[in-house]
Amino acid sequence: MSNIAYFPAMPPREDNRPGKRERTKTANRQAILDAARQVFGELGYDGATVRDIIRLTGLASGTFYNYYKSKEEVFDALADDGARRFRPLLRVEFEKATDFASFLRGAMRAYFDFLAAEHETWRVNRPAGETHPQVRSTPEVTAVFAEVREAFERVLEREHAPPVDLDYLTAACIAVAREVGDKMLERRPMDTQGATAFAVGLILGGLPALPRP
Amino acid sequence: MSNIAYFPAMPPREDNRPGKRERTKTANRQAILDAARQVFGELGYDGATVRDIIRLTGLASGTFYNYYKSKEEVFDALADDGARRFRPLLRVEFEKATDFASFLRGAMRAYFDFLAAEHETWRVNRPAGETHPQVRSTPEVTAVFAEVREAFERVLEREHAPPVDLDYLTAACIAVAREVGDKMLERRPMDTQGATAFAVGLILGGLPALPRP
């Protein structure tokens, strides 16, 4: 038998791609995440059901539980995913920054742009009046918090700024970013620059007026 | 038969107290709210179950649904309750205030004190790592937002302050209050005065630096 016209059902892989098991695993994980994003988007966090997500993936119910333990866990995975994608952007801003003002401006702008971009993907067709799900403290989200805090610390120290309550400052900045960002998303046209100017103005102006611990 | 020693089983009410029907209704409503507070406190919002609340009240399951349609609705009722109790305090601060600075200081302080007081009642025994439930936008909560916004508007106008983006400002102030308040609750001793100084300092300092729309 010549070897010209013969192809085995599955030709041997010459590359170092992971095996089929590994590939379906990541495919499943991704399918679940995608389905979850859509379901949460349409039904809201409370309204969503593990079964809804499962149905959308076409997998068996048991399979879901091979990947995530619960609705909370998928949701946290989505949040983690967002945080993981945002972190590098934050790091870039830190590298670029020359002082606190420029870091804050860059980070804030990066966040609002990120938010606006996510917005499209995320809130596909939210029924009116649905509260959007609470951002939970997953490992990656916590890491972002810590990273902001540390960046603040370093950059403030670098420019010999007087000491402040860093925990409060970090919390306040993130709070302003979140809430102003939220309001920004409701406005048309969506003005990330305006939101940035507001948030940065408030915090930079307030910084010198903070009590010294 | 003399009328001295005779009391009918239920002596007639001379007062204008509502009838028994009405009284058990308010009692039930209150019992459900109390039970809900405790259950949410112990199990967290996600972990709590309508059945848990029902069990704690001792009522029948059907009775619960005569008062609230769902877990969400009881929770919103609790939030509403908090907002309803906070609103007068806010109003008092508005009356007392002579300018934006004094209003902000008073309101912030009132909020942190309120928060600290609620804390005792609310987070009875939260298991570690539980995220506390999202504050939802119930009618009363929305009303508080609107009231803050209007108070800001009036007091800023009164002192001929330059115009600002009131929506952003309100959102930012509430955000700072919430988040700094949250951090405050985790500290021992709980320092409402310190938190107030921080939040007020940040916002008052930032106000003049805001972009003019």
Next chain:
DNA sequence: CGGCGTCGATGACGCCCCGTCAGGATTTGA
């Protein structure tokens, strides 16, 4: 008092979602 109409408390019920697990299909490595 006594009788009647109404209100709302009751809890069993059917429905659906939950998370599990024994069985089976598919991939892997030899």
Next chain:
DNA sequence: TCAAATCCTGACGGGGCGTCATCGACGCCG
């Protein structure tokens, strides 16, 4: 080609959900 490993499958027991027929208690009036 075969055995072992992997993990997908879907039926199942458990339990929470919201409803509704029933009934006891309340209020009202003669």
